[in-house]
Amino acid sequence: MTEDATKTAVIVEDDPDVRSLLEEVFRAAGFRTVLAATGLDGVAAVAEHSPVITTLDINLPGIDGFEAARRIRLLSTTFIIMLSALGEESDVVLGLTSGADEYLVKPFRPRELRARIEALLRRPRHAGPAAPAGEAVPAAPADVGDSATPARNPSVTMAVPPRGAAGRWHAHRDISLDLDTHTVLVAQHEVELTPTEFDLLATLLETKRRVRSKSDLALVLRGEAFGSAPYVGEPDRRAIETHMANLRRKIGDSTADPRYIETVRGVGYRLTAHTEGASADG
Structure with a gap:
């Protein structure tokens, strides 16, 4: 039915x-x-x-x-x-x-x-369920990278979805994300994220090097606009920290030597620079 x-x-x-x-x-x-x-x-x-x-x-x-x-x-x-x-x-x-x-x-x-x-x-959600264990996952864009593992791949500096590829792709280094299918690829390997982790990563990919505070990201998870008035409490900010830690672990990132996401101490999070060896601000 x-x-x-x-x-x-x-x-x-x-x-x-x-x-x-x-x-x-x-x-x-x-x-x-x-x-x-x-x-x-x-x-x-x-x-x-x-x-x-x-x-x-x-x-x-x-x-x-x-x-x-x-x-x-x-x-x-x-x-x-x-x-x-x-x-x-x-x-x-x-x-x-x-x-x-x-x-x-x-x-x-x-x-x-x-x-x-x-x-x-209020948050967007991909209509289909995640592929059950053992089933094939969607094919990766051909030129996103060539590593067979989800670990960070320093030899791949950019992930650029193919011209004309279906979907709404955002990319940074060797990580790419499609808003339409809720697909996340790290060095061409698909990584399963929770809806919340996906939304946080999508927000950072869309805003690039602009810093997003924990309060900003909490508002995203509420479906509110950046800079809107609703109160964001300490439990919400701590939850963002936990979700970000889980996200970094799944995409193979490190707070000590970040490849994808920097922590700007006392402010929030942003994407790393495209050059190798970028480090966090604090």
Whole structure:
């Protein structure tokens, strides 16, 4: 049966009262909801229904929310909101590292969850799920590079998508990104990113050497314009730091010797210069 994936939410929660509250919030936002009480059932529901948003509790029967998020990331680009009573910084970092886009600490206010949902809906999303393990990935542009590994390749200084290639490509050194297919290539090897990591990389590629602050990037993830008035708190900025650390790890970048993304201390992030040996400003 064909479903409107843009209005489907999967709710993975073993507490029936919390599950009922989440269902009420999503239905009020116009979603069709699919409910699951265990981590494995939640992963199966995401595979079957291709939701735009999935909520995950951490303390679930069977596999926990961290493992469920990792498995979901192998098969779906759904936005993941992790909901947990675990509010320590290490728990938040682990949740975001597992593939979550948002981390909300219980107890939460329905209004706050609704605001997070609306922010995610303002962000662009590739309609198709990630290719399951073992399936072929889309062919890379012919002249992006010739390395067979995702590690940084100093011999390739630029990645230029072929003239006339389909899609909306942005490139820097040997990394390129297509906004239409949500494809990221590092030295011609495809790298799987979460939706949040993809949006952060796309923003930096589009703005090139202009520095983007953590607040700027947090606004991007809310679907807000740069320089707009909404308040950005310290938890949002810390979340950006975690997402950026995950992004750098996946593309083979280093904060000590950056090839793609520089940290401008006290300000934010920007692309490195095209010359070899560029270093961070601080």
